[in-house]
Amino acid sequence: MTIAVELNEITKSYGAFKAVDRFSLQVERGTVFGLLGPNGAGKTTLIKMLTTLMRPSSGDALVEGFSVLSAGKSVRRVIGVVPQENNLDRYLTARENLTLHARLHGMRPDAYNPRIDELLEMTGLAARQHDFPDTFSGGMQRRLVVARALVHEPRVLFLDEPTTGLDPQSRRALWEHIRGLRHAMTVFLTTHYMDEADALCDRIMIMDHGASLADGTAAQLKDAFSRAHVYELELRGDGQGYQELFAGLPFVRSVERSGSSFRLTLADEDSLKPLMDCLGGAEIRKICLKEPSLEDVFIALTGEKVRE
Amino acid sequence: MFRGALSIWGRDMLVLRRGILSELIAVIAYPLTLYLAFGFGLKGYISEVGGVPYPLFIAPGLISMTAVNAAFDESSWSMWFHRRVQHTIEEYRVTPITVYDIVIGKIFSGFTQGALKGAVVFLVIALCTPFRIDYSHLPAYLLCLSISSMTFSCLGTICGTVIDKPENIGRVQSVVIVPLIFMAGIFFPLSSYPAAVLPIIKLLPTTAVFEGARAALLLGYLPPQYLINLLLSASIAFALAVYTFNRKMAE
């Protein structure tokens, strides 16, 4: 397998605080890699180090084999960057924003003009190309930033929360673009949205406090957590008195009740039979195994507390 | 190496071209007011300074003042705006150019603005002045104007790089730049200073800017001590601007 992005014990400290702590990772070429984590986890810091905007305090990273420490210019030649905050030039039209980017990449007009036409078409901005970006909606601005990052046909595309603040239609449209890039280039994105990671990413890493917590495909991550046996049980009648009964059973780990529905966490699959037995004559309307969502995995790993 | 600097300068010139008319009116109004108010308002009180009619005495300094102010303004605000507001500097920095390209492109944009606006004020004053200007003196004057704009563009770049709060850029202008400009004798001859202070005043970079400009335009000759001062100030300011920006970006 060919490695597009490689991080070796990369660390970024702000004084005594470590925003990214000895982070190591290898991303295979041609994949869509998703980095998930709550606010302040260190995602942006990591991307800034990979895109040469920030120097690591220690460790190194290679992008397409070029070191961010010693070959920054070569790294920048092969990457496209969509930052967390749009940084368009509001004094230049949409097209001029793309043109300036192409020039900074040393492209010639006969190379960049057709490419820009194509990207404007693809992002649906062709009709607005001579307008200034501050007359655009948030979704249009975001698409323009993505188009700008693609002008020079990068080999690795970094997207920091590409769809934050977009409506469902715009998000889906952007996902389509990103899916279209898969295999042509390596995509390294961060997101807070589990459905986004689920829909887009070949591989997901969940991080918090500057370190990795879990790593794998969406299915693998969910699988690892489905060993928690959570069942939803609905009874006929009002379910009065059952909460105490369930809580008293040795193989029931936890009980949550809302009306006549219960959410039970059992010790293992073998607990299902004794549970049925002790329910006896009670009428069961529904019982089902609850599949964990990626969000459950995320919350289980990073906790429920809101970050300051 | 400077392809990137050229692209950034090109971007600034494109934006400048779009708003040039309103900018020029704004830029001409101030020196022209000073020229009319002081040059002609005071005519009854001050007729000549060292044999030169007063309006003519202040004209070269007013033109240079416009140029250096414009250079400082453009460099400081533009650097601040691109760094703190639009974050366009970050966009430049993820392309394969160097920080030198960015800072040099920005310095040249400030320089161009200064030189351009100075030239326009020169034309306007030349048109409305009753005094004859010897055009063979122009090369020496333009040289002086260019080096001065360069220095102030570098100083502006430094301010725009290290200062994060916009109000502090305004403070530097009114506490450092304006006094330095007015102390340098745009409106009065340096001989008005007490003998004890004079040697220090003569060493100020702004004195070289304004006294040099006056000597160049009126006499067609740039005194060597001023030329050296100008070149030295420009070189130091340039090195400092590049160094400061480089340091700031490495944070």
Ligand SMILES: Nc1ncnc2c1ncn2[C@@H]1O[C@H](COP(=O)(O)OP(=O)(O)OP(=O)(O)O)[C@@H](O)[C@H]1O
């Ligand atoms: N310049 C800075 N000085 C000090 N601390 C900083 C600085 N920049 C970031 N941090 C800290 O580093 C940590 C990681 O920040 P980072 O922006 O990488 O998080 P993030 O995962 O991108 O969060 P979000 O999802 O909110 O964008 C945070 O705790 C933040 O407070």
Ligand SMILES: [Mg+2]
């Ligand atoms: Mg972030």
